[in-house]
Structures are given as structure tokens and as C-alpha cells.
Amino acid sequence: MPAAMIKIENISKTFTLHQQGGVRLKALEAVSLTVEAGECLAVNGPSGAGKSSLLRCVYGNYLTDSGRISIVHQGQNLEINAASPRQIMAARLKTMAYVSQFLAVIPRVSALNIVAEPLIKAGEDPKEAAGQAAELLGRLNIPRRLWAVAPATFSGGERQRVNIARGFVKLKPILLLDEPTASLDKANRRVVRDLIEAAKERGAAIMGIFHDDEIRNTVADREHLLVRPDHESEN
Amino acid sequence: MNRRPEGNLYNFAYLDENTKRMIRRAILKAVAVPGHQTPFSSREMPMPYGWGTGGIQVTAAVIGPDDTLKVIDQGSDDTTNAVSIRGFFAKTAGVAVSARTEEASIIQTRHRIPETPLREGQIMVYQVPLPEPLRQLEPRETETRTLHGLNEYGLMHVKLYEDIAKHGQIAASYDYPVMVNDRYIMSPSPIPRFDNPKLDHSPALQLFGAGREKRIYAIPPYTKVKSLDFEDYPFTVQSWNERCAICGAENSYLDELVIDDQGGRLFVCSDSDFCRKRAEAGPKGASRA
Amino acid sequence: MQKPLLSVKNIYKEFNRRPVCREISFDVWPGEILGLVGESGSGKSTLLNIISGCLKPESGQVIYRGDGCERDMHALTEGRRRLLQRTELGFVRQNASEGLRLNVSAGANIGERLMAGGARNFAKLRREAENWLDKVEIDKSRLDDKPLIYSGGMRQRLQIARNLVTSPKLVFMDEPTGGLDVSVQARLLDLLRGLVAGLGLAVVLVTHDLAAARLLSERLMVMQAGRIVESGLTDQVLDDPQHSYTQLLVASIPQF
Numbered sequence: 063m064p065a066a067m068i069k070i071e072n073i074s075k076t077f078t079l080h081q082q083g084g085v086r087l088k089a090l091e092a093v094s095l096t097v098e099a100g101e102c103l104a105v106n107g108p109s110g111a112g113k114s115s116l117l118r119c120v121y122g123n124y125l126t127d128s129g130r131i132s133i134v135h136q137g138q139n140l141e142i143n144a145a146s147p148r149q150i151m152a153a154r155l156k157t158m159a160y161v162s163q164f165l166a167v168i169p170r171v172s173a174l175n176i177v178a179e180p181l182i183k184a185g186e187d188p189k190e191a192a193g194q195a196a197e198l199l200g201r202l203n204i205p206r207r208l209w210a211v212a213p214a215t216f217s218g219g220e221r222q223r224v225n226i227a228r229g230f231v232k233l234k235p236i237l238l239l240d241e242p243t244a245s246l247d248k249a250n251r252r253v254v255r256d257l258i259e260a261a262k263e264r265g266a267a268i269m270g271i272f273h274d275d276e277i278r279n280t281v282a283d284r285e286h287l288l289v290r291p292d293h294e295s296e297n
Numbered sequence: 298m299n300r301r302p303e304g305n306l307y308n309f310a311y312l313d314e315n316t317k318r319m320i321r322r323a324i325l326k327a328v329a330v331p332g333h334q335t336p337f338s339s340r341e342m343p344m345p346y347g348w349g350t351g352g353i354q355v356t357a358a359v360i361g362p363d364d365t366l367k368v369i370d371q372g373s374d375d376t377t378n379a380v381s382i383r384g385f386f387a388k389t390a391g392v393a394v395s396a397r398t399e400e401a402s403i404i405q406t407r408h409r410i411p412e413t414p415l416r417e418g419q420i421m422v423y424q425v426p427l428p429e430p431l432r433q434l435e436p437r438e439t440e441t442r443t444l445h446g447l448n449e450y451g452l453m454h455v456k457l458y459e460d461i462a463k464h465g466q467i468a469a470s471y472d473y474p475v476m477v478n479d480r481y482i483m484s485p486s487p488i489p490r491f492d493n494p495k496l497d498h499s500p501a502l503q504l505f506g507a508g509r510e511k512r513i514y515a516i517p518p519y520t521k522v523k524s525l526d527f528e529d530y531p532f533t534v535q536s537w538n539e540r541c542a543i544c545g546a547e548n549s550y551l552d553e554l555v556i557d558d559q560g561g562r563l564f565v566c567s568d569s570d571f572c573r574k575r576a577e578a579g580p581k582g583a584s585r586a
Numbered sequence: 587m588q589k590p591l592l593s594v595k596n597i598y599k600e601f602n603r604r605p606v607c608r609e610i611s612f613d614v615w616p617g618e619i620l621g622l623v624g625e626s627g628s629g630k631s632t633l634l635n636i637i638s639g640c641l642k643p644e645s646g647q648v649i650y651r652g653d654g655c656e657r658d659m660h661a662l663t664e665g666r667r668r669l670l671q672r673t674e675l676g677f678v679r680q681n682a683s684e685g686l687r688l689n690v691s692a693g694a695n696i697g698e699r700l701m702a703g704g705a706r707n708f709a710k711l712r713r714e715a716e717n718w719l720d721k722v723e724i725d726k727s728r729l730d731d732k733p734l735i736y737s738g739g740m741r742q743r744l745q746i747a748r749n750l751v752t753s754p755k756l757v758f759m760d761e762p763t764g765g766l767d768v769s770v771q772a773r774l775l776d777l778l779r780g781l782v783a784g785l786g787l788a789v790v791l792v793t794h795d796l797a798a799a800r801l802l803s804e805r806l807m808v809m810q811a812g813r814i815v816e817s818g819l820t821d822q823v824l825d826d827p828q829h830s831y832t833q834l835l836v837a838s839i840p841q842f
Contacts, residue, residue: 077826123825125828151819169773169775448665451703454697454702455701459690462712527706
């Protein structure tokens with residue numbers, strides 16, 4: 063029986079901008095969906111529909127106003143909207159990976175170490191972790207000479223691939239992908255597609271925003287369409 | 298009570314009786330807490346600070362008409378400071394004075410502990426210029442007091458560490474800090490570290506007076522006094538290849554004298570009483586004099 | 587079940603009847619870096635002094651659970667508190683002259699805590715000091731130099747070594763990168779990050795540098811006018827700030 067790894071029930075999200083006279087911007091309204099183990103859900107919708115916000119809410123990066131987000135973490139249900147920061151940290155360590163378009167560059171840390179870090183944090187032997195990181199960087203066509211370099215000077219595409227490697231290196235049961243192929247060439251898009259497919263094989267529940275139709279059509283099992291909340295309220 | 302000696306306009310030993318009582322109370326407290334600096338309200342004395350006002354006040358508080366006083370400065374009974382302090386007490390207390398260590402019941406000193414072993418019943422009075430061994434590294438009095446109070450002495454070893462790092466050995470050749478009774482770190486006043494072992498388990502009562510800094514501290518008889526060191530840099534005393542040119546002593550503290558314009562040198566005992574006694578017993582030295 | 591290393595309970599502190607810390611409660615967990623941000627005068631440094639045992643609050647408790655037993659930092663005798671502070675705790679100050687002895691060599695600065703604890707072997711102390719210089723990326727040839735002639739960044743790194751030499755469980759840092767050049771800051775932050783992860787120590791980091799907070803801390807508290815107005819996961823607080831003051835802080839950093 064397929065298990066729902068992510069269950070979103072009727073969540074809403076509003077930004078209140080206190081510095082701009084308390085303007086309230088609706089980002090999400092009454093969104094509900096589930097993602098099961100081994101399936102990839104593509105979140106679709108026009109720009110401004112709240113696709114990224116939704117992913118960020120699941121990751122605990124944004125708070126929600128109402129509704130419920132629960133994930134399966136270590137065999138238990140964890141309500142992200144009610145969890146303590148430490149519970150969310152634990153879930154991120156073991157259960158959730160988030161791959162965005164942007165890499166948070168840490169000064170002086172090499173690409174290899176950035177990729178290996180999720181493994182080491184989860185308790186893996188540093189040597190073993192470095193080996194896995196190297197393999198993944200190789201697959202993503204990052205030249206070997208760059209592995210020991212801090213990615214501050216990398217091109218946008220290289221940075222994104224480092225970020226993808228970091229997201230996929232530790233096999234986590236939930237993957238949140240925010241336009242993972244946005245600035246990649248065809249060959250590398252194919253590598254990412256394979257990584258996603260392999261993750262699905264292993265039973266990962268994947269929620270993704272895919273700019274690129276071709277990728278979406280290959281990896282996504284279902285689609286969830288988001289509409290702009292303000293449009294919705296006009297109806 | 299009038300304890301004024303015949304024909305003397307000063308009170309016995311110069312200080313008034315109330316002041317002596319106050320100083321004695323401080324001394325009693327100091328004896329009860331070996332190595333601990335006890336504050337006292339130091340008086341103006343008829344001589345400048347730095348001339349031994351702390352030691353003189355301690356001596357004045359403990360001396361009685363039957364005492365015999367010896368005063369040494371740099372080991373000698375004949376230097377200006379020693380002569381004038383001895384004169385001060387001869388005049389104000391009318392006590393007997395002596396240069397002989399074994400005859401004296403009170404010995405006031407600044408730089409030396411006599412070579413002749415001390416005995417029970419004797420009192421050593423040290424003139425202390427700087428009583429706080431931690432002062433060089435910690436200027437705040439409130440903080441050094443706390444460090445003593447809490448037995449927090451990492452700082453003292455910081456100083457010794459610096460010495461070794463800089464000079465390859467603990468460089469302090471005088472005023473070498475000691476741990477008294479396993480509790481308080483104490484400055485032994487500017488005695489050479491050669492004399493430090495004499496502090497340990499001495500049969501005499503040892504009193505320390507710092508006039509300008511207004512502190513009294515003490516080592517009661519037979520108290521453990523350990524010179525601070527590191528395991529791999531143990532405490533050592535100075536030694537000389539020479540022997541005393543006058544008495545031939547091999548293991549006393551020697552002063553170096555330049556005797557002519559050609560750089561001729563001579564080593565003689567710093568303790569003049571000890572040297573004289575040995576010389577009287579028969580010259581054995583390699584004297585060139 | 588793991589317990590917090592430090593529990594701060596309902597702290598109130600005033601200076602001249604003006605409150606500077608109000609209703610402050612939080613926990614610090616083993617191995618975490620907790621950031622504390624806010625502008626100058628918000629009470630951050632005062633709070634840090636209170637929770638590190640250096641300053642007594644008017645009311646409230648600071649419970650430390652270093653070795654299993656609970657101790658109220660401000661109910662301990664001065665001797666016990668100071669012992670705790672120089673063994674299990676550390677304090678890295680913005681102003682190195684408060685956290686170092688500028689007039690004694692780097693080696694003695696590092697060795698002081700060990701010597702206070704009874705270490706009396708010069709050669710071992712030196713080896714340990716060299717070891718730590720190495721870890722904080724200061725050349726071993728500077729072992730006998732006084733920090734007086736060190737650069738600002740080196741002084742901060744030496745402070746860190748001086749504190750970490752006794753393997754403390756919790757280190758308080760008050761603007762450790764304040765007054766340093768940007769490139770020097772980055773190096774220090776990265777060094778801290780590595781050391782903290784490697785040693786598993788907990789850090790309370792006071793800073794007004796949100797970038798430093800984002801890089802180093804997992805959890806963040808925002809302080810304004812003596813109160814904690816917002817707290818949570820660092821990325822959540824910075825990316826989705828709720829309180830108007832936090833929004834102002836975040837909006838004040840240029841976005842690239």
C-alpha cells in the first residue's frame with residue numbers, strides 16, 4: 063500500500079509587510095495535496111502562484127497561517143506547521159532535502175566538502191562521504207580540478223550542479239526540488255533526470271517545480287496546479 | 298602604661314601602644330592564615346617608604362625590653378640602612394643590639410636570611426617592598442584578592458611559563474614566589490632564591506611587613522613553604538664555582554667584588570656575620586687579600 | 587531523552603531602574619550554535635553576560651547541565667562559578683584586550699586555563715599550545731610572540747584557542763568578528779564553523795551581522811529593547827520574518 067509521505071491539508075500563507083504599512087500579500091490559499099513514497103509530484107502554475115512558497119512551507123523555511131503539513135519522519139508523523147525548530151532540524155538531517163536554484167556559498171569550503179557535508183552531518187565516515195561526493199560531482203560533469211575549490215568563483219550552472227549534488231548525495235525519503243535544471247545544458251539535465259528517476263526507484267517522495275516541460279513530462283507522475291490566490295479570491 | 302626608657306622622650310619603640318596593638322592584631326591574623334596578606338593601617342614613620350617602614354613597624358610591635366635585635370641589609374650589619382635602623386631601636390627602645398645571628402632574638406632583614414641556621418624562639422622580620430606576587434600580571438587589587446581567596450593561581454604559572462619561554466629557565470633570581478602551607482602564594486620579599494629553602498619548615502617565626510602597601514603576612518614556625526616550578530623545570534638555587542675569598546665557604550651566598558681597575562674580582566660571603574665567624578675560627582679561604 | 591545544556595528562565599535585569607532584559611527564556615542544546623541578533627543597545631551583550639554567569643540578573647535563573655547535574659549559575663559560590671567558567675565554558679569577546687592577556691606570549695595565553703587546572707609540565711603545555719595555534723591557523727613560529735603585536739584577526743583566533751583548550755561544552759561569543767575586515771571575518775567564521783562541528787560544542791553567538799548568523803547558527807533569536815521578539819530556525823526567521831523589527835533588520839541588508 064502506498065504511504066503518503068507528505069500530506070498538505072488546506073494550508074494558507076500570507077506575508078504581512080510591517081515596514082510597508084502592514085500590507086498583506088496572499089501567497090497560498092487553501093492548498094491541499096499528498097505525495098506518496100516513490101512518486102514525483104510536479105507543482106505547476108503561473109509565476110506568483112506560490113510554487114516556491116509551498117515548497118518552502120514544507121521544508122519549514124516559511125511558516126504557514128493555517129492548515130496542516132505533515133510528513134513521515136523516521137516512521138512517525140511530524141507536523142511541520144507545529145514542530146519545534148529542533149524537530150525540523152532533525153527532519154532536515156534525516157528525511158528532507160531541498161534543492162534550490164541558488165547555492166549558499168560558504169567561504170573557503172571546497173565544492174567536494176559542500177557536497178559531502180550532508181553525509182558527514184548524518185554521521186557518515188568523512189572518507190566514505192568524500193568518495194560519494196566525488197562520484198556525484200563526476201557524474202554531474204564538474205571538472206575534477208574544481209572539486210577542491212570553493213564555488214564562489216563557479217559559473218551559475220556549475221554552482222547549481224554542486225547544489226544538486228549536495229541535495230542528492232544523502233538518500234533522503236523526501237526531496238523538494240525548486241527548478242533544479244533551470245540553468246543546465248542538455249547533458250546535465252539528463253543526469254539530473256536520471257538522479258530523480260533513481261530516487262523514485264528507491265522510494266523517495268518528490269515534490270518539484272520544473273520549468274522545463276521535457277523533464278517534467280519524464281519524471282512527474284502527477285501535477286498539482288496552483289493559481290494565484292488573488293485571482294482565486296476574485297472568483 | 299609608661300614603658301619609656303630612662304631619659305627617652307619617645308614611647309617604647311617609637312609607636313604608641315594603640316598602634317602596636319593594632320599591628321599585633323594584624324600579625325596574629327597573619328600567623329593564623331599563613332601566607333595570607335593581612336591589611337593593616339601603616340603609620341607614617343620618621344623615614345621614607347622604601348627604607349623598611351613595614352619591617353620597622355612589625356619589629357616595633359613585637360619587640361620587648363629583653364630582646365636582642367640584629368638588623369641586616371644585603372646580608373651585612375654595617376650598611377647605612379642596617380646601622381640606622383639598629384640605631385633607631387637602640388634609641389627608642391633601649392634594647393640590646395648584636396650582629397651575631399645566634400644571639401639575636403629578632404632579626405630584621407631586607408635581602409637575606411642568615412646562613413647560620415635559625416632556632417626556635419627567634420623572629421625574622423622582613424621588609425617587603427611589593428607584597429603582591431600577582432601584581433605584575435593583574436593590576437586590579439580586587440581581582441588579585443579574589444584570586445588568592447579562591448586559590449586561583451593559573452596566573453602565577455603564566456609568569457613562570459613566560460620566564461622559561463623567554464630565558465630557558467625561571468629567571469627570577471630573587472623574590473621567587475612560594476606556596477605557603479599548600480594554600481597561599483606569597484612573595485618572599487627580595488631575598489635571593491638561594492634563601493628560599495630556608496623558609497621551609499623554619500623553626501623561627503617569620504613576619505613580613507610592607508609599609509607602603511600596608512600589608513602584613515607571616516610564616517609560622519615549621520610551616521611548609523614550596524618554591525613554585527614546573528615538573529620539567531624544577532626549582533634550583535644559585536651556585537658558584539668560587540668559594541669565599543675571606544672564609545673559604547663553599548655553600549654560602551657570595552657577593553662579587555671588583556677590586557681594581559683591571560677587572561680583578563673577588564667573591565665573598567654576603568652574610569658578614571657568618572663570614573667573620575668562620576674567618577675567626579681559622580682562615581681556610583683562597584684569599585688573595 | 588536529551589536535555590538542554592543551558593536553560594534560561596524568565597530573566598529580568600535593569601540598570602538604574604531602566605529594564606534592559608525582560609521576560610527572557612530559552613534553551614541552548616548540546617552542539618548547537620544559537621544566534622542572537624539585534625541592534626546596539628538592544629540588550630544582547632547584557633544578556634550574554636547574564637547567561638554566562640558574569641552578571642547577576644534581578645530575577646530569573648540560568649540553569650547549566652554540563653555533567654548531568656543541574657546548577658543555577660547565579661546560585662553557585664563565586665569559586666565554583668569561576669571554576670565552571672574556566673573549564674566547561676568559554677567567552678570570546680569582541681575586544682581582544684578583555685579576552686586575552688596582551689602582554690604575555692600566545693603560548694602562555696593558551697596555557698593559562700591548563701595551568702589553573704594544575705598542569706605543571708612546561709614541555710606538554712607548549713606542545714598543547716602549538717597544537718592549538720595550528721588549529722586556529724596561526725603559525726607556530728608566533729608561539730612566543732605577545733598578542734600585542736598580532737593582527738586583529740589573529741587575536742580573535744588566539745582568543746578562541748585560549749578558550750577551547752579545556753574542551754568546554756559551551757562558548758559565549760560577543761561579536762567575535764566585530765571590527766575585522768570582511769575577508770578576515772570570513773576566515774574567522776569558517777574556522778569557527780569547522781571547530782564547532784569538530785568538537786561538538788554549543789555556542790551562543792551574539793552578532794549584528796545577519797550574514798554571519800545565517801552562516802553559523804541553526805537557530806536565531808532576535809532581540810529588541812530588552813525582549814526577544816522573534817525566534818526560530820535561522821533560515822525561517824531571516825526568510826520569513828514575522829515581527830516588524832525583524833523585517834526591518836532583514837530589509838536593511840542589501841540583496842544581491
